[in-house]
Amino acid sequence: MHENETKPHETSPIEQANKLTIPGAIVIAGVLIAGALYFGSSAKSVATAGINNQPKQDVEQPTENLDQMKAISKDDHIRGNPDAPVKIVEYSDTECPFCKRFHDIMKQVMNEYGKDGKVAWVYRHFPLEQLHPVKARNEAIAFECAGELGGNDKFWEYADRLYEITPSNNGLDQAELPKIAKYVGLDVAKFNACLTSGKYDKHIEEDTQNAMATGGNGTPWSIVVGKDGKKYPLSGAQPYASIKQLIDLALQGK
């Protein structure tokens, strides 16, 4: 027998167990990954409790479905042509750094497609209580107050300014909220009264629930609605090149 030949030997129970370690590890890793994917994408009742810290509901949540997106209406905050053939509905969290990044990407989209009235940007709220407690929801209310006091234009001016100055990750000093109101030309006293009134709590909760019902698991979560009504889900702050191609596809819908 050659010197470097592997020694044939009888397999002991311990060695047999060792041999099973590789397939075992593969199976465990597979189960972990599959489990994470499954629960990450389909456990809606779980996500309801998890992301938003709301009490878990006894009734079964509807399966995530883009068709459950609340219809775009005059109550929405729309940038660009409301009758545009393509609409991008964004569910956003003001304290999420990726939403801040995506806000700039969407401004770029509107510069290219908004001027011709081809694309409209619809903004909805999706504050993630567990990651950005209190502040994200409060800032969503501030957006609504800006819209109430100054109309659609002030809503967007307020949003642009807040996304511009927030350091994200729950870092915005809440004293900035009335300052932004002043900056965009709103009545600060009325703004402050609105902010503490609680009148938009239900609206923000409805937006959040709608985001999750359509499959939103994180922010930014967007749905691109094509010319033919076909819906495309878009998760995260994706590059401009991807969104541009997606818009072009949505524009060509029959």
Place this chain on the structure above:
Amino acid sequence: MLFQALQKVFRKPKYILLAFITSVVIFVFATWLPNIRLIATIIGSSDASFSQKLGIPISLLGSITTNFTVLSASYTVAIAILFGINIAMLVYFMKRKISEVKQSGTVTGFAGIASGILGIGCAACGSFLLTSGLTFVGVSGILVFLPLAGSEFGILGVILLLISIYLTAKQIENPAVCKT
């Protein structure tokens, strides 16, 4: 010892190719993960041309610069590269039929990739994998107490993969049973 083992494995081009392909697959998986539904919709769409079916998924790879922090992008790339190296070394090792050696490196390697995937899921706000997974076992609130909001899992993945590579290299350099 590690360097010698790496040299031994990667002097054969097929192992370089295997490591490269594995790394690319892991990287693509990580960047596409949040948008699997979109990719499936586009590929299955009769409206989309062939170039769109190809172009949109490819452009989504660019999300490594927009949908990841510097930290999460770094460990995602590191996990992809280390996993590729790890797989190539394990295949080299198995081909030599050194079945008697301890399998701890393999276990650590798979634990590393599993942990890394949890970390990858944490890259976006809402950490859709981790939040949902942990919520299932009722401890999603743990995210609030993690200073890096879940990136710890990605870093743990890198560490486990490094340990796995080290253990595998050690086994390649010190085959356990050679008869004299």
